[in-house]
Amino acid sequence: MLDPTQLSRMDALIPAPVHARPDPAADFAVTAATAVHAADAAASVGEHVAEVLRACTGHPIPVREGPAPDGAITLTLDSAVGHPEGYRLSVTNRQVTLRAAAPAGLFAGVQTLRQLLPAVAGPWTIAGGEIRDQPRFAYRGAMLDVSRHFYTVAEVKRFIDQIARYKLNVLHLHLTDDQSWRIEIRSWPRLATYGGSTQVGGGPGGHYTQEQYQDLVAYAASRHITVIPEIDVPGHTTAALASYPELNADGVAPALFTGQGNATGFSSLATDKELTYRFVDDVLREVAALTPGDYLHLGTDETHATPEEGRLAFIDRVLPMVARHGKTVIGWHELLRSPDLPVSAIPQYWGRERSDPLMAAAVAGGHRVLLSPAHRVYLDMKYDLSTPIGYKWAGCIDVADTYDWDPGTYMDGVPEPAVLGVEAPLWSETLNSYADVEYMAFPRLAALAEVAWSPWSTHDWDSFARRLATHGPRWEAQQMNFYRSPQIPWIS
Numbered sequence: 001m002l003d004p005t006q007l008s009r010m011d012a013l014i015p016a017p018v019h020a021r022p023d024p025a026a027d028f029a030v031t032a033a034t035a036v037h038a039a040d041a042a043a044s045v046g047e048h049v050a051e052v053l054r055a056c057t058g059h060p061i062p063v064r065e066g067p068a069p070d071g072a073i074t075l076t077l078d079s080a081v082g083h084p085e086g087y088r089l090s091v092t093n094r095q096v097t098l099r100a101a102a103p104a105g106l107f108a109g110v111q112t113l114r115q116l117l118p119a120v121a122g123p124w125t126i127a128g129g130e131i132r133d134q135p136r137f138a139y140r141g142a143m144l145d146v147s148r149h150f151y152t153v154a155e156v157k158r159f160i161d162q163i164a165r166y167k168l169n170v171l172h173l174h175l176t177d178d179q180s181w182r183i184e185i186r187s188w189p190r191l192a193t194y195g196g197s198t199q200v201g202g203g204p205g206g207h208y209t210q211e212q213y214q215d216l217v218a219y220a221a222s223r224h225i226t227v228i229p230e231i232d233v234p235g236h237t238t239a240a241l242a243s244y245p246e247l248n249a250d251g252v253a254p255a256l257f258t259g260q261g262n263a264t265g266f267s268s269l270a271t272d273k274e275l276t277y278r279f280v281d282d283v284l285r286e287v288a289a290l291t292p293g294d295y296l297h298l299g300t301d302e303t304h305a306t307p308e309e310g311r312l313a314f315i316d317r318v319l320p321m322v323a324r325h326g327k328t329v330i331g332w333h334e335l336l337r338s339p340d341l342p343v344s345a346i347p348q349y350w351g352r353e354r355s356d357p358l359m360a361a362a363v364a365g366g367h368r369v370l371l372s373p374a375h376r377v378y379l380d381m382k383y384d385l386s387t388p389i390g391y392k393w394a395g396c397i398d399v400a401d402t403y404d405w406d407p408g409t410y411m412d413g414v415p416e417p418a419v420l421g422v423e424a425p426l427w428s429e430t431l432n433s434y435a436d437v438e439y440m441a442f443p444r445l446a447a448l449a450e451v452a453w454s455p456w457s458t459h460d461w462d463s464f465a466r467r468l469a470t471h472g473p474r475w476e477a478q479q480m481n482f483y484r485s486p487q488i489p490w491i492s
């Protein structure tokens with residue numbers, strides 16, 4: 001394997017761009033005189049790149065409108081670029097020009113530009129050359145389970161920043177489960193105040209007020225990330241059942257649950273009680289009102305405690321509620337056990353088989369799908385048997401396992417056009433702190449990001465491993481707690 005220290009920064013990008021032509025003679029020096037030029041809809045991304053440059057160089061880096069002189073970094077909207085998340089970046093000794101059809105493309109280009117700066121210390125030059133780039137899949141997601149363990153608003157924002165750097169554009173928040181309910185619902189206040197009051201192991205837990213949640217959604221939007229809230233029903237609902245006795249079939253509230261282990265799929269909403277549907281509708285209405293994005297995730301996984309007839313009736317009644325609140329349903333792939341789903345409903349596959357008749361039938365019927373095969377992208381699996389946290393029911397998953405699969409050909413009967421995208425879920429039963437989140441997420445999320453963004457023609461493990469090695473010093477500079485996989489020739 002080639003020495004990663006010999007890579008030019010333009011050859012070290014993750015995710016790999018569609019096309020890059022490095023020009024080592026064309027590095028651009030960021031100086032005290034450098035300004036960013038960006039007008040109108042480009043201005044907020046202009047401010048973002050200026051902040052990045054101020055933080056590393058200490059120079060003032062003003063953001064200006066109007067024609068750019070030599071020596072400037074210019075961000076322009078240009079419909080000729082085509083793809084709304086695509087961009088063109090040109091770096092010469094005299095100027096840096098970033099063009100995109102929409103602000104999301106400019107933002108993606110700025111994440112590239114960040115990686116063209118040195119990892120930790122000056123002189124602050126942007127590596128020279130030309131890049132043309134756009135994503136392979138529209139949906140590039142990470143899921144954070146804030147239910148099994150609670151993470152603060154500041155920690156979730158740090159996660160948003162970390163995934164944005166790798167051009168992920170979806171944060172799926174698993175907000176409710178047996179162990180807790182983490183989002184304030186004003187019509188059912190005990191969900192959060194009581195149902196959110198603990199976590200695995202019995203710690204104090206916590207919840208997001210609606211204002212805090214909106215702040216998170218807005219923060220994510222400023223990084224061109226859509227937040228998808230998951231309200232997991234009808235199973236995985238002990239926290240709700242503990243908060244309101246009347247939601248239980250026998251009217252008796254169970255105790256709060258603070259265990260983990262194999263304790264999935266043991267609770268259920270009472271699918272034959274009318275009150276259950278008023279409850280779900282109230283929750284979905286409030287959550288939809290906090291959600292600018294198109295999707296609501298309804299869970300629907302592991303309904304082992306729900307009689308099948310009740311489960312079917314429940315899905316039949318609840319799916320139209322989501323539509324009434326103006327949203328499209330995503331559910332774990334168990335959703336496909338319901339016949340006659342609206343074709344807009346999106347199953348998220350978390351199985352380990354490459355062949356699943358229900359997935360193939362759904363695609364044949366026009367559904368688009370999300371792929372999260374557990375033995376590839378479940379970030380809560382151990383890296384190897386010595387990993388102190390995590391599960392191993394889907395196997396140990398090192399970086400190469402997350403890297404080496406092609407979503408476009410992965411499942412029988414699921415061709416690339418049917419794949420809306422990919423997502424790596426991070427379940428948190430065993431993650432006691434945000435440092436644990438980072439340790440399980442990185443470097444595997446960087447591998448997932450390349451699978452999601454880069455064309456298959458660029459896919460190459462040796463190249464990826466070499467490029468990834470150069471990201472270690474960047475992560476150290478950010479005080480990130482990542483796993484130093486022995487598969488990677490880390491620098492330093």
Ligand code: NGO
Pocket residue numbers: 264301302332350378380391427428429
């Ligand atoms: C399963 C289960 C989750 C667990 C996770 C642990 C799905 C979709 N439901 O994945 O409740 O937390 O495994 O790996």
